[in-house]
Amino acid sequence: MLEILSSRLLGKMESELEEIYHGEENLQEKTNLTLKKSAHLIGIINNHVATNGFEDQEQEIDFFRNTLPSFYSLKIFYDEIYFIELRMPIGGQKKVVSFYQSEIDIIERFFERHCFFFGYYKMNATDLDHTFFVQDVKLDSVLLMGLEEVESNTSTPVSYLFAKFKAYEQVMVILKHRMMEQIKGNINFRTTVKTLDTLVWTGEVINLVELAFGIYHTKQLNNGSAGIGSICHWLGESFGVNLGVPSKRWSEIARRTTMSHTRFLDQMKKTIISRIEDDAARKSEPSNLI
Incomplete structure (x- = not known):
């Protein structure tokens, strides 16, 4: 909630x-x-x-x-x-x-x-x-x-x-x-x-790195032929941030021990699902939160 x-x-x-x-x-x-x-x-x-x-x-x-x-x-x-x-x-x-x-x-x-x-x-x-x-x-x-x-x-x-x-x-x-x-x-x-x-892009840079690897491993660009370096460069140029060396940023994600390896993507999924459930609930019972 x-x-x-x-x-x-x-x-x-x-x-x-x-x-x-x-x-x-x-x-x-x-x-x-x-x-x-x-x-x-x-x-x-x-x-x-x-x-x-x-x-x-x-x-x-x-x-x-x-x-x-x-x-x-x-x-x-x-x-x-x-x-x-x-x-x-x-x-x-x-x-x-x-x-x-x-x-x-x-x-x-x-x-x-x-x-x-x-x-x-x-x-x-x-x-x-x-x-x-x-x-x-x-x-x-x-x-x-x-x-x-x-x-x-x-x-x-x-x-x-x-x-x-x-x-x-x-x-x-x-x-x-x-x-x-x-x-x-x-x-x-x-x-x-x-x-x-x-x-x-005003969120944490590592979140954009997670997104880059998600795009890369699910082969969303150029019929799956786009490399991770090109994707990181494209996202960095588009949002005005420097994503750094992809292999090093991947190591940062892989070394996570106190949080999920895909914290940002998990948060996106959870937020979208919560929004869908919340919208469905509000259709049956109006909310006065805002």
């Missing part, structure tokens, strides 16, 4: 925040609407967890590592975009490009400041998940100083940090794209945000 509710609410949040962004309100109004909508939807999922709890600790870890950061990252992403638009300089190409570069530098410094956690996030490491993504664990490590940015009953410090990583990565991609478009003479910032928000 948690998975299908999360999926439905996240889809609702994505569409409604994008609708707000492309609306006719001014920046201040859009910011306020985004904050209210984000708080409402995040509140629903947090209240569900507070009321129903988790099935087991693994579900709790998955929620705070993957699910909740997806919600917060959307809020952070639009906060940053509005802040960028508010401060967009008036001037020639050189001034605007310099502004974009300074914003990129700020994000890169944030990643450097939290290099340990960012490395853990990028490598899809799992060794410390039971410390970082379980609420009742005492976090006394010096590594965690300064991370208490949200209430302890709605997230964990590292969970919120992961949300920032997800959001800032997406903002950086957009800034780099906008900088190149500015050089080419294309200054439609809003159109770029809409396009990239739809097409940039």
Whole structure:
């Protein structure tokens, strides 16, 4: 139930925040609407967890590592975009490009400041998940100083940090794209945000690797003749990420011991089945969850 509710609410949040962004309100109004909508939807999922709890600790870890950061990252992403638009300089190409570069530098410094956690996030490491993504664990490590940015009953410090990583990565991609478009003479910032928000892969890179191997082993491309290297390159180019060396990423998947070898594909299957069952249930008994 948690998975299908999360999926439905996240889809609702994505569409409604994008609708707000492309609306006719001014920046201040859009910011306020985004904050209210984000708080409402995040509140629903947090209240569900507070009321129903988790099935087991693994579900709790998955929620705070993957699910909740997806919600917060959307809020952070639009906060940053509005802040960028508010401060967009008036001037020639050189001034605007310099502004974009300074914003990129700020994000890169944030990643450097939290290099340990960012490395853990990028490598899809799992060794410390039971410390970082379980609420009742005492976090006394010096590594965690300064991370208490949200209430302890709605997230964990590292969970919120992961949300920032997800959001800032997406903002950086957009800034780099906008900088190149500015050089080419294309200054439609809003159109770029809409396009990239739809097409940039913001999930964990290893999930895309799982998808690549799934496509490869089920021979879905070029009548089964497409190689795994070509598939990884194609997906990486399409979604703006570097999947790395296929053989090494396969070894990462094969070495998993604390989670399913096909965690992402299993999650996709479970979510789809839950959605089908939930839709069938709602046809016979209307839901008031949202």
